[in-house]
Amino acid sequence: MSDIIYTKVDEAPELASASFLPVIQKFAAAAGVSVGTKDISLAGRILAAFPAHLTEQQRQTDDLAELGQLVKTPDANVIKLPNISASVPQLVAAVKELQSQGYALPDYPDAPKTDAEKEVRAKYDGLKGSAVNPVLREGNSDRRAAKAVKSFAQKNPHRMGDWSADSKTKVSAMSGGDFFSNETSVTLKDAATAKIVLVTDAGETVLKDAVSYPAGTVVDATFMSAAALQSFLAEQIEATKAEGTLFSLHMKATMMKVSDPIIFGHAVKAFLAPVFDKHGDTMAARGVNPNSGLGDLLARVKDDAAIMSDIEACMAARPPMYMVDSDKGITNLHVSSDVIIDASMPALIRAGGKGWGPDNKEHDANCVIPDNSYAPIYDESIKFFKENGKLNPATAGTVQNVGLMAQKAEEYGSHPTTFEIEEAGAVRMILEDGTILHEHKVEAGDIWRSASARMAPIQDWVNLAIDRQKAEGCSAIFWLDAERAHDAELIAYVKPILEAKGVADKFEIMAPREATRASLEIITAGQNTIAITGNVLRDYLTDLFPILELATSAKMLSIVKLMNGGGLFETGAGGSAPKHVQQLQEENHLRWDSLGEFCALGESLQFLADAKGNEKARVLGQAVDSATQGILDHGHSPSRKVGEPDNRNSHYWFARYWAEALAAQNSDAELAAHFAPIATALADGEDAILSELAEVQGPAVDLGGYFHTDATKTSAVMRPSKTLNAIIG
Numbered sequence: 080m081s082d083i084i085y086t087k088v089d090e091a092p093e094l095a096s097a098s099f100l101p102v103i104q105k106f107a108a109a110a111g112v113s114v115g116t117k118d119i120s121l122a123g124r125i126l127a128a129f130p131a132h133l134t135e136q137q138r139q140t141d142d143l144a145e146l147g148q149l150v151k152t153p154d155a156n157v158i159k160l161p162n163i164s165a166s167v168p169q170l171v172a173a174v175k176e177l178q179s180q181g182y183a184l185p186d187y188p189d190a191p192k193t194d195a196e197k198e199v200r201a202k203y204d205g206l207k208g209s210a211v212n213p214v215l216r217e218g219n220s221d222r223r224a225a226k227a228v229k230s231f232a233q234k235n236p237h238r239m240g241d242w243s244a245d246s247k248t249k250v251s252a253m254s255g256g257d258f259f260s261n262e263t264s265v266t267l268k269d270a271a272t273a274k275i276v277l278v279t280d281a282g283e284t285v286l287k288d289a290v291s292y293p294a295g296t297v298v299d300a301t302f303m304s305a306a307a308l309q310s311f312l313a314e315q316i317e318a319t320k321a322e323g324t325l326f327s328l329h330m331k332a333t334m335m336k337v338s339d340p341i342i343f344g345h346a347v348k349a350f351l352a353p354v355f356d357k358h359g360d361t362m363a364a365r366g367v368n369p370n371s372g373l374g375d376l377l378a379r380v381k382d383d384a385a386i387m388s389d390i391e392a393c394m395a396a397r398p399p400m401y402m403v404d405s406d407k408g409i410t411n412l413h414v415s416s417d418v419i420i421d422a423s424m425p426a427l428i429r430a431g432g433k434g435w436g437p438d439n440k441e442h443d444a445n446c447v448i449p450d451n452s453y454a455p456i457y458d459e460s461i462k463f464f465k466e467n468g469k470l471n472p473a474t475a476g477t478v479q480n481v482g483l484m485a486q487k488a489e490e491y492g493s494h495p496t497t498f499e500i501e502e503a504g505a506v507r508m509i510l511e512d513g514t515i516l517h518e519h520k521v522e523a524g525d526i527w528r529s530a531s532a533r534m535a536p537i538q539d540w541v542n543l544a545i546d547r548q549k550a551e552g553c554s555a556i557f558w559l560d561a562e563r564a565h566d567a568e569l570i571a572y573v574k575p576i577l578e579a580k581g582v583a584d585k586f587e588i589m590a591p592r593e594a595t596r597a598s599l600e601i602i603t604a605g606q607n608t609i610a611i612t613g614n615v616l617r618d619y620l621t622d623l624f625p626i627l628e629l630a631t632s633a634k635m636l637s638i639v640k641l642m643n644g645g646g647l648f649e650t651g652a653g654g655s656a657p658k659h660v661q662q663l664q665e666e667n668h669l670r671w672d673s674l675g676e677f678c679a680l681g682e683s684l685q686f687l688a689d690a691k692g693n694e695k696a697r698v699l700g701q702a703v704d705s706a707t708q709g710i711l712d713h714g715h716s717p718s719r720k721v722g723e724p725d726n727r728n729s730h731y732w733f734a735r736y737w738a739e740a741l742a743a744q745n746s747d748a749e750l751a752a753h754f755a756p757i758a759t760a761l762a763d764g765e766d767a768i769l770s771e772l773a774e775v776q777g778p779a780v781d782l783g784g785y786f787h788t789d790a791t792k793t794s795a796v797m798r799p800s801k802t803l804n805a806i807i808g
């Protein structure tokens with residue numbers, strides 16, 4: 080196993096790796112540090128799942144499973160780049176592409192009937208949504224802006240949209256019948272095994288058997304009423320129309336891969352209700368599944384003139400929709416993974432409460448977030464900015480995050496215990512000894528789920544918060560609502576630990592809405608605070624605050640201290656930015672900023688030094704920090720526009736500053752001597768390298784694929800400077 084694993088992913092970050100990884104490998108080798116790769120890309124995971132369909136040469140090892148084992152050992156040192164969390168349309172597109180490249184994969188079965196089809200479907204379902212992060216995240220999360228990055232953002236504030244007090248933008252959430260209001264929660268005294276059953280007039284159906292929990296686990300159960308959701312959505316469509324705003328729906332269909340595509344499907348059905356009423360049977364016969372989105376629906380009915388004209392008439396009568404790409408007519412409801420709440424809501428808030436409409440203009444929006452568990456953080460942010468105007472990134476302090484994430488904590492681990500209920504009855508969660516832990520009366524179509532959080536991760540999370548507060552000395556708030564069932568159980572863990580450690584006075588506990596306001600007040604005053612949150616708010620806040628403070632979450636330091644002693648260094652908090660790939664293909668400019676990778680690399684090398692006593696790795700890591708500082712100080716981050724320096728330029732500068740820092744340091748003479756000629760060659764080659772990089776921009780390029788690119792073609796595109804390649808090798 081290599082000293083450091085650098086993950087192979089998809090889309091923009093993978094393109095960046097084609098240019099950056101050779102630099103890392105060359106520099107690390109000088110310190111005897113090996114940097115290997117493991118493939119967690121969507122295409123790689125698909126290939127690994129179907130060995131029997133592939134030739135020996137086409138087969139791929141299950142790298143995700145290997146990494147899943149590695150992160151449970153003290154040897155883990157993994158740099159994890161963002162990967163695709165696939166919706167069904169993305170998965171289907173990736174399979175098609177691989178088939179076209181000669182991989183004899185089975186089609187994704189829309190409606191599996193035979194056992195063989197069901198087996199294929201189960202394999203594909205295992206690859207859906209956020210199938211990677213939960214496997215690797217065997218630790219809690221520490222996300223913050225590195226000091227250098229934060230002070231750069233303050234000195235070079237990004238543009239923010241203006242807020243006006245009469246903005247019609249708002250958040251709409253259900254006032255009952257949702258996951259929030261139906262939640263019940265219990266902390267298990269002893270280890271237990273439970274089954275989940277649906278009891279109806281006809282008897283008992285086992286939904287899930289043998290779910291086991293160690294002692295001390297907090298086990299929740301809740302459901303969303305389909306009827307309450309439907310009437311809420313119908314009301315919101317009408318209200319949006321009356322208010323003259325854009326209808327927008329914000330979900331996390333990737334992470335919440337069972338519940339949220341269903342909720343998304345309800346919204347598709349509600350928006351096109353008259354069409355479903357009239358043509359429901361015909362559409363069903365054509366394989367229309369509203370959960371797959373409007374994009375898939377349109378593709379299936381496009382040659383049926385009657386349905387198409389009814390869709391057009393319905394859309395014309397509806398409020399205008401928030402658009403993903405107004406040039407191409409891609410709406411909010413086309414694909415469930417296009418609008419992902421953690422990124423979409425902050426972008427809208429940063430823009431002054433504006434979203435793009437079908438007319439390619441910005442408008443106020445009704446932000447529909449059906450479940451009310453976390454909607455209040457966006458609602459309160461919007462209210463705060465309406466009252467106080469936009470945040471000033473030049474003077475704002477920062478909100479760091481310590482997130483409970485380990486071992487599939489809370490809602491983000493709930494997919495195996497989430498069910499769309501087929502028949503009215505009662506769902507019971509029953510322990511081996513017959514104790515009924517949870518019980519809910521449900522109707523057909525309701526979405527029932529159980530989530531849990533284990534004791535060891537909870538304790539580790541509180542202790543991490545104590546360490547981080549001590550290191551920063553700033554305000555620290557547990558975002559927990561004493562009135563919410565699950566949060567009350569967590570508070571029962573948090574308070575005694577804080578008291579036992581004598582630090583209770585350093586922390587506050589506030590419900591998410593109050594914590595949002597308090598945190599915005601703190602950063603507006605130029606002070607800092609640490610948000611100590613559960614898993615979902617970890618996700619939401621580590622985009623919300625970075626996007627307001629730094630313009631993007633890609634620049635965040637994201638450390639996962641693994642519970643068994645290893646380290647996982649995630650790059651940024653952002654995703655894979657598909658728009659960036661498109662731009663590269665169309666005009667050979669990659670605007671992806673690798674700052675997240677730079678920060679993670681520095682941390683990973685320092686971790687290696689501490690864990691393995693490798694002092695050369697420490698010197699390399701310290702030099703990475705100087706190189707990152709150099710990129711910021713000299714403004715060498717990528718530009719967004721073709722013809723200007725891009726991601727590849729930033730890697731040249733990074734290599735140069737890294738080599739210069741290594742040549743200049745005096746802790747390790749051998750490394751200094753090794754890197755001095757490299758630094759000189761990089762400096763001497765500056766003109767040639769920059770002109771070779773500039774020359775290629777403009778024309779379209781071919782990567783040989785989108786999900787499964789051709790390595791040779793990608794390398795040629797991403798490493799166009801022969802002068803630089805001669806130095807890096």
Ligand SMILES: NC(=O)C1=CN([C@@H]2O[C@H](COP(=O)(O)OP(=O)(O)OC[C@H]3O[C@@H](n4cnc5c(N)ncnc54)[C@H](OP(=O)(O)O)[C@@H]3O)[C@@H](O)[C@H]2O)C=CC1
Pocket residue numbers: 160161162163164165212333416417419422423631632633651652653654655656657658659670671672673675
């Ligand atoms: N950790 C993980 O593995 C994660 C994976 N994802 C996956 O990523 C994909 C896209 O997700 P999406 O929600 O659109 O969010 P993204 O974070 O990819 O993008 C939001 C916007 O942020 C900007 N951005 C993000 N990263 C960078 C960067 N490094 N450099 C410059 N700009 C950046 C881009 O703005 P602009 O276009 O204006 O330049 C981008 O369009 C999905 O497939 C999703 O499942 C998402 C989140 C986390």
Ligand SMILES: O=C(O)CCC(=O)C(=O)O
Pocket residue numbers: 164208209210212213333334421617618621652653
């Ligand atoms: O795994 C995913 O799909 C998204 C993860 C994410 O958004 C985050 O951790 O911030």
Ligand SMILES: [Mg+2]
Pocket residue numbers: 421618619621622652
């Ligand atoms: Mg996120």
